Amino acid sequence: MKVLVADKISPKGVAYLRQQPGFEVIEAYGSSPEKVLELVKDVHAIAVRSETKITAKVIAAAPLLKVVGRAGVGVDNVDVDAATERGVIVMNTPSGNTIATAELTFTHLLCGARPVPQAAASMRAGNWDRKSFSGIELLRKTLGIVGLGRIGSEVAKRAQAFGMRVLAYDPYLAPSRAKAMQIESVTLDELLQQSDYITVHMPLTDDTKYMIDEAALEKCKKGVRIFNCARGGIIKETALLAALKSGKVGAAGLDVYEDEPLAKDSEFRSLPNVVLTPHLGASTAEAQESVGIEIAEQIADVLNGGVIRNAVNVPSLDANTVKVLGPYIDLGTKLGTLVQQISPAQIDLLKITYWGKIVDLDANAITRSVQRGYLRRISGEEVNFVNAPVLLERLGVKVEVVKSTGDSGYSELIQVEAVGPDGAIYRASGTRMGKQNQARIVSVNGREVEVAAEGKLLVLENLDQPGMVGEIGTILGQDGVNIADMSLSRLIPGGTAYMVVRVDTEPSDNARKIIKGHPAIKQAKFVQL
Ligand SMILES: NC(=O)C1=CN([C@@H]2O[C@H](COP(=O)(O)OP(=O)(O)OC[C@H]3O[C@@H](n4cnc5c(N)ncnc54)[C@H](O)[C@@H]3O)[C@@H](O)[C@H]2O)C=CC1
Numbered sequence: 001m002k003v004l005v006a007d008k009i010s011p012k013g014v015a016y017l018r019q020q021p022g023f024e025v026i027e028a029y030g031s032s033p034e035k036v037l038e039l040v041k042d043v044h045a046i047a048v049r050s051e052t053k054i055t056a057k058v059i060a061a062a063p064l065l066k067v068v069g070r071a072g073v074g075v076d077n078v079d080v081d082a083a084t085e086r087g088v089i090v091m092n093t094p095s096g097n098t099i100a101t102a103e104l105t106f107t108h109l110l111c112g113a114r115p116v117p118q119a120a121a122s123m124r125a126g127n128w129d130r131k132s133f134s135g136i137e138l139l140r141k142t143l144g145i146v147g148l149g150r151i152g153s154e155v156a157k158r159a160q161a162f163g164m165r166v167l168a169y170d171p172y173l174a175p176s177r178a179k180a181m182q183i184e185s186v187t188l189d190e191l192l193q194q195s196d197y198i199t200v201h202m203p204l205t206d207d208t209k210y211m212i213d214e215a216a217l218e219k220c221k222k223g224v225r226i227f228n229c230a231r232g233g234i235i236k237e238t239a240l241l242a243a244l245k246s247g248k249v250g251a252a253g254l255d256v257y258e259d260e261p262l263a264k265d266s267e268f269r270s271l272p273n274v275v276l277t278p279h280l281g282a283s284t285a286e287a288q289e290s291v292g293i294e295i296a297e298q299i300a301d302v303l304n305g306g307v308i309r310n311a312v313n314v315p316s317l318d319a320n321t322v323k324v325l326g327p328y329i330d331l332g333t334k335l336g337t338l339v340q341q342i343s344p345a346q347i348d349l350l351k352i353t354y355w356g357k358i359v360d361l362d363a364n365a366i367t368r369s370v371q372r373g374y375l376r377r378i379s380g381e382e383v384n385f386v387n388a389p390v391l392l393e394r395l396g397v398k399v400e401v402v403k404s405t406g407d408s409g410y411s412e413l414i415q416v417e418a419v420g421p422d423g424a425i426y427r428a429s430g431t432r433m434g435k436q437n438q439a440r441i442v443s444v445n446g447r448e449v450e451v452a453a454e455g456k457l458l459v460l461e462n463l464d465q466p467g468m469v470g471e472i473g474t475i476l477g478q479d480g481v482n483i484a485d486m487s488l489s490r491l492i493p494g495g496t497a498y499m500v501v502r503v504d505t506e507p508s509d510n511a512r513k514i515i516k517g518h519p520a521i522k523q524a525k526f527v528q529l
Pocket residue numbers: 072073074075094097098101146147148149150151152169170171172173201202203204207208229230231255256279280281282283
């Protein structure tokens with residue numbers, strides 16, 4: 001397994017990767033985009049911070065790539081959509097640099113109140129100026145936090161310790177959580193109108209881009225102090241510059257920019273009431289050691305076939321969930337594969353219904369396994385848990401998940417239904433049972449059967465007449481095919497019956513032709529699980 005460490009991460013993280021048996025680690029920092037394209041051609045994993053851009057082009061140039069690991073939070077230097085489409089896992093380390101970034105934000109907040117960097121620069125220049133650098137206090141001032149996640153919450157705690165009143169705007173946060181932290185949850189407008197200091201702590205998305213623009217700044221108090229240690233572009237730079245120059249904004253502290261590195265001639269650099277840092281939020285020894293080791297462990301886990309943690313484009317499972325869902329992930333794949341082979345080529349809808357304990361859990365991973373199973377024979381080995389939803393969407397197949405609290409007759413049951421364009425439904429369901437907790441198919445197209453969910457199956461719909469089992473057995477026997485397991489089902493004697501025959505080897509084309517041509521066989525499908 002070849003791992004490219006493309007940005008400088010903790011030496012302990014690199015050492016951990018090197019210790020893994022069969023791993024080769026290449027450290028190449030600060031490479032040009034052309035060099036990156038060359039380096040990735042045979043790598044299985046790439047570790048980055050924020051410098052190296054993992055673009056669609058890079059992903060296309062890395063046919064063996066399985067995982068991109070970001071030692072940090074924001075994955076905006078990775079084309080996650082392109083990775084997802086290629087089935088590449090993208091993971092981050094969401095909490096390793098929380099404290100470092102919260103502390104840098106608070107440093108900016110203090111520098112926004114007391115112009116320490118400016119005074120220090122003046123001292124360095126040989127001056128003794130006690131008039132130009134007086135400040136204000138944080139005590140009893142109002143801090144507005146936009147985005148009360150990991151970092152926002154830590155900033156809030158520090159502000160409270162300084163005696164500040166803390167307001168927060170976070171539409172995704174349960175009001176009870178803000179209340180538990182003794183933070184007033186308010187609307188964005190209320191926050192803008194009431195705050196003396198405003199700090200933003202959310203990702204840059206379509207919703208958050210330019211959230212603090214001219215109109216938002218207009219609503220703020222005169223002299224408001226603004227901070228961004230999250231992502232450039234949440235605050236519109238042209239609007240902030242204008243407001244700093246007009247005095248509407250009294251001071252600003254920025255760690256991140258719309259374009260990084262910040263242009264040498266950026267006007268921000270010359271404004272006296274602005275403190276700038278070059279994206280240093282996560283730059284502490286502790287944070288770098290923590291995210292470097294975490295990402296190395298996470299990458300090694302994926303390449304060694306273990307658990308997927310902190311993936312941003314595939315469901316991650318904790319140990320307890322794995323215990324319950326794990327066995328059903330394989331069954332889900334088998335049911336998806338089975339249903340695809342008994343359905344027409346084109347379907348409109350894949351419906352997955354869960355019963356039992358699964359209902360109370362996050363079944364996302366099983367759903368993905370069904371999707372993957374369905375696509376396995378259509379998209380080949382390229383399909384995996386990461387890209388299965390995208391590939392199905394591209395085929396125009398909708399996916400519906402139902403969690404049923406009704407009685408299925410089994411402690412856990414998964415049913416997969418494919419609905420064709422004419423409304424016809426093709427379905428199979430399965431569970432795990434017995435001492436070995438074996439995966440079993442328990443119904444096909446509504447008929448109760450019972451066979452192990454593995455290997456090769458002949459699914460036959462036939463007239464219920466004497467001698468059918470013997471005749472099929474003889475045809476297969478003459479073909480040298482041994483029967484491993486067989487299950488019969490019928491609704492009424494003499495009607496249509498179902499026969500699911502699990503065979504050890506694939507019947508020849510000739511045997512299949514004879515079975516299909518048998519006058520009592522209405523349908524015959526050979527299914528490979
Ligand atoms: N300057 C630096 O070096 C660093 C920057 N960061 C950045 O800081 C930001 C926050 O990181 P975390 O706190 O770890 O993330 P988080 O995911 O814990 O918190 C983000 C919060 O933003 C909220 N949010 C999302 N959309 C929103 C909207 N439209 N309006 C208001 N709130 C919204 C979410 O509900 C969530 O509570 C990220 O952009 C991350 O990339 C993180 C670490 C270092």
